[in-house]
Amino acid sequence: MQNNNFWFGKRVLITGADGFVGSHLIKELLNKGAMVVGTIRHKRPLATLVMINDNRIDSPMPDIEQCNLLDINDIRRLCDRHQIDTIFHLAASAIVSDAANSPMTTIENNVLSTLNILETARINKIPRVLIASSDKSYGDHATDELEKLPYKENYALRGLDIYSASKVCTDMLAQTYAFQFKLKVLITRSCNIYGPGDLNFTRLIPRTIMSLLANKPPVINLGNENVLREYIYVDDVVNAYTFLAQNLEDYYGLENQNMPKTGKEPYGWAAFNIGTYTEEQQKNLIQCDNIKSVVDVISMMRKKIKDILPIVIEKPANFIEIPNQFLDASKIINLGFKPQINFEQGIEQSIKWYKNNFSYLEKLAAKYINR
Secondary structure, three states, X not given: OOOOOOOOOOEEEEEOOOOHHHHHHHHXXXXXXXXXXXXXXXXXXXXXXHHHOOOOOOOOOOEEEEOOOOOHHHHHHHHHHXXXXXXXXXXXXXXXXXXXXXXXXXXXXXXXXXXXXXXXXXXXXXXXXXXEXXXXXXXXXXOOOOOOOOEOOOOOOOOOOHHHHHHHHHHHHHHHHHHHHOOOEEEEEEOEEEOOOOOOOOOHHHHHHHHHHOOOOOEEEOOOOOOEEEEEEHHHHHHHHHHHHHHHHHHHOHHHOOOOOXXXXXXXXXXXXXXXXXXXXXXXXXXXXXXXXXHHHHHHHHHHOOOOOOEEEOOOOOOOOOOOEOEOOHHHHHHOOOOOOOHHHHHHHHHHHHHHOHHHHHHHHHHHHOO
């Protein structure tokens, strides 16, 4: 009997396989019957993937390849060997504070690796490529009268810190390969992703959960108390990625006939915001549960874990904080995607996971919660 599941038997490459979102994406695609190859830079155990599978060592695992994404020949050999037909490029230097201290490494890791993935896909004629970017690419639009919040896909990309600038470069490269070389590629710009498996303890949600579980005060960067951010649960992001990849061919059309050819229209056409609301829904932000201030996020977790007052600390001198950020996700929602997890549900599931794995995570988080 023929299996009508789109992903059954697809040969999928996921870069950044040992990362937060990469681990969840691998788990989902393996469950859907895909043949998954994951790349890692360093040979180390895929702890995140095992942990989000409730530490079951008998869980399905991908084929893991140690690969230098800065070497295009490494990538080409890998894609040839596994006959890859789909790429999800998630590998990146993703910690904003580290990027500020290591600009050369960040630009190299984020930009050159993306260029090599795109060029390999062009040469090998790989029919589905998704490049994971970020809402940080948009930069500061808080007071812009012509391009007001929420961000839309065709807005100017104004990243002014190293991490954001690196993402702007990858976005522009991907758009260029789509337009000039007719490569079927999509760019995803997600809002703040959270959930089980996030080991980046510079981020607000995992740092706050671990701080409270360790009986430590949560931390707020000076001046950031009321900054608004949009949050999306990791399962919704994974579903958005697979949804877009499945619909990529129809979106582009035969011979890429749906892609605009001139003017402003091609700009942002290959990009999709990954968020939870349309612009119409955001006319009343109070009803948008996934858009929260830093204080509101911490307050929710204090109620659910332990009521410890936060402390306010100075920001590093080279740290650039973008003002309010939230996305217009009308484009992907109108295509048929619908997020499933509201913020409170996501926080409860996250807290449960960090509690269950606290003995292992405490050592990893110690540097960030013992301040």
